[in-house]
Amino acid sequence: PKNVAITNERSLNSPQSDWGAVGFDNGVVFASDRSVASAPKTKAGRPFLKFDGSKLPDQNTYGWTGNGYLNIYTKTAGSDSVALFPLRTQSDYHVGAASFSADGKEVYFTLTRVPKKIGRVKNAPSTLNIEIYSSIKTGEVWSDPVPFRYNNVQGWSVGDPFLTADGSSLYFVSDKPGGKGGTDIYVVKRSAGGQWGEAIAVAGVNTAGNERTPVKADNQFYFSSDGDTSMGGLDIFRATMSGDAVGAAQNMGYPVNSPQDDFALSVTASQKGYFSSNRDGGAGSDDIYSFIDRAELAFRLEGIVFDKETSLPLASAVVSLGKVDGTPLKVQTDSTGAFRFNLDENSNYELSADRTSYRSANDKVGTSGLESSQVIKKNLYLTPIVINKAIRLENIYYDFDQSNIRPDAAVELDKLVRIMQENPTIWIELGSHTDSRGKDQYNQWLSQRRANAAVQYIIDRGIDQSRVTAKGYGESVPVNECTNGIACSEQAHQANRRTEFKIVKQ
Incomplete structure (x- = not known):
């Protein structure tokens, strides 16, 4: 198991599917199909709108699942309730999870629209693929949705958009022809004129299965996949990036991943964020979980032993470090009076220094309550012993x-x-x-x-x-x-x- 603490965010979750949570404007925005009061549990993130070819789909209930359609909701800090996010989607069907610019004035999201002419296949349900749209916020009002360059409602789906912090790149998934498997991850770059360039498959992450919900946070790249070694269903993977290149992906393991679907990770702060899962014990189909990645912390103690009278460093002093009621470690200061120790997490120590013709110096040092790796500085000062000096x-x-x-x-x-x-x-x-x-x-x-x-x-x-x-x-x-x-x-x-x-x- 990884040192990660996870919490079911019950104030966000319903008996239906809740997923894709991201931080926004001192609150959280997420997707949910909670418009139906009670519904059977369904699999997460179906990227298509399917219906009987003889008539248009019902505008209240998604017939393929029996649930309502996905929509975007928001919950502000300090509020006890959720509300529809005020996008002008112009769709009565699915509106999927959102990705915001760093300043909160641009949003990318998925939605399903019904075109005037629908391609039909005899004796088969018609399929409307999801598309990506964007809106710009002016004042408190979001603009009408603008379609993404790679939308092709009757040819393929594009979804799971993620806009990088600097707004220069957009990652998304698609089942368009030429990919490796079900849905692959692509990236496009924005030109100086604001247009999106050619879609390039992200090397090293796509498989014969389905890749979903890409996210870039600093130099870390996260995504979900059911096509690589997994614990079951979709698992969340993490890889380190060097420039635009994505390194070898590692399964994030338990407890982030489970035998069920785990996906839609987002990062809200250093080592913190959300992800979604339909694991056992949740409130509904897919639930939103928060996580704190308690990566192993590294602590180091560094210091110098000084002569208290002259303020000069003292070589060859013996410095002892011991946990309370524990056996101390001892080192000798070097020619500059310096000493170093590695420290454990959540531990308290007694520190002392001795040298011939000097009185000992003592201090305490600890790592209890420290939440980030760091070097702790602690100097010691020895008082010279002068025989018969009052x-x-x-x-x-x-x-x-x-x-x-x-x-x-x-x-x-x-x-x-x-x-x-x-x-x-x-x-x-x-x-x-x-x-x-x-x-x-x-x-x-x-x-x-x-x-x-x-x-x-x-x-x-x-x-x-x-x-x-x-x-x-x-x-x-x-x-x-x-x-x-x-x-x-x-x-x-x-x-x-x-x-x-x-x-x-x-």
């Missing part, structure tokens, strides 16, 4: 004359715990300092109590006690001139009341 812990505050760890201080100490967990080879001294107010000996004693409390907090969180030492400095190491007997502001005294750590061994 590093201030911000926001470590104590209540007056107390040494217990307040909740706001615990947040900062948790950060130090994490540093020690991520750098299991470092040993630290945690020092507590007071300002110069109060007696020297008391300040020494108070700072030691506070340092001891902070160290005990760290040990209680799983850090080996041999790796951390408490040191109370009292008021002996001020960071400014505020020593005994010097008048200073509260802000200056606050600068001296601090907690620091320094790495004493690695």
Whole structure:
């Protein structure tokens, strides 16, 4: 099975045949023979109007199926109902699926008209072949239909028109003489004067069977066929185009295709669109389905490890990438400090970098919720380890004359715990300092109590006690001139009341 999600668009479907859905003007346009309230299930897309040669066909019911005639309907976004699309078809019979220009001002569609003189074959039903017509929209009004160059109502059928996004080419199918099978796919180019050129059979797609509903979307070509390897009936195929050339066609497989008829694929956005099928479980004969082609996504992580102080890249750093609760992958940065990993879909990872004489750096990266392949950039910054260099812990505050760890201080100490967990080879001294107010000996004693409390907090969180030492400095190491007997502001005294750590061994 292919990674494609399909949905029956029940708001569009009826007990009859509904097919050929295309996006148009913030809504959808499609063909349906729903004019009869109830009718037996019929095969999809009969391209002919057949009737008893002794009289004209009924204008309300298609006698060959018992259903109404195909017509074009529209459903706008936010609407709960469908309505006839306002084309001036001038036909009481079949009006088939439509193809619009990119600006929505030109439409090509199929219809059946009854000519004044009908060719008849004795003891056989007469056949009126379908034709292609186009209309131009001026304001809110569509023009009278204009016949296509290759219409030949009594000779052959032309149908399933598809106008390319740039309006320069029209693909269609026909059973006209000279083809390979039942209906073949052809393409015509539009001249600078707006006329359609010679019809050319699309190489590489036509078979001895029937090819139907061609569509070109960017460099992808889609069509349906019952003449190649299929799961049953019409199957949808896809091929890559190079210029005007169509490459080898591939069956799109299950769940797009089924043992029944699958056809009339249209693309409304990247990897999204509609197709039609009379597979089991539908609402009627042919149903409209939407699809999302969840092609396998590819994700890549790329980054550089930098020295945080110098902003220079670091070669030979070890970068680890591991899924949560999974075994990590490890790579070494190259001479430019770069590293790369491939990532899985819908996965979360922990990322870290280590290097001798540096503190580890850690981050997280994930692909959950990403719907398109991409390269994720993530750099890491390692802080150099300088032995005996004091590093201030911000926001470590104590209540007056107390040494217990307040909740706001615990947040900062948790950060130090994490540093020690991520750098299991470092040993630290945690020092507590007071300002110069109060007696020297008391300040020494108070700072030691506070340092001891902070160290005990760290040990209680799983850090080996041999790796951390408490040191109370009292008021002996001020960071400014505020020593005994010097008048200073509260802000200056606050600068001296601090907690620091320094790495004493690695």
